[in-house]
Amino acid sequence: MAVARMAYLCKHDKNKDIINKLKSQNDMAYVISSDCVACGTCIDECPSGAISEGEIYSINPDVCVDCGTCADVCPSGAISPAN
Template sequence: MSHRITEECLACGVCADECPNGAISEGEDKYEIDPELCTDCGTCMEACPNEAIVAE
C-alpha cells in the first residue's frame, strides 16, 4: 500500500464512497485503508476534500 490517511482526516466519508475496491472504512478517529483491498489507484487521494490522504 502506498497511500495512508493522515490525522487531518475529518471523517467525512468521501474517500470511502469513491473507493472502487471498498478498501476504506471508518476507524476510531479517522478513516482507514485496508492494505489487503487497496490497489493504489489514487481515487481516494483525488476525492479527499481535506487532502488528508498521502502517497507513501
C-alpha cells in the same frame, strides 16, 4: 483523473501479479493523516472498498488497488502516497 482510472483497470488485468508482489514489499500505498475530517467521501468513491470507518479511517492494503481515487477526492488533502 483519467490516469487513475487507467491504472485501476490495468491493475485488475494483466499486471495483478506484479502489483501484488510490490504490495508485499511495501504494504501501504496511501495513508490517511490526522487532517482527515471524517467526511466519508473516500469511502464512497473507493472502487475496491478498501477504506473503513472507525475511530479513525483506515485503508486495508490487501484490498487497495493503488488507484489514487481516495487522494484525488479527499477535500482536506488528508490522503497521500505513503512514499
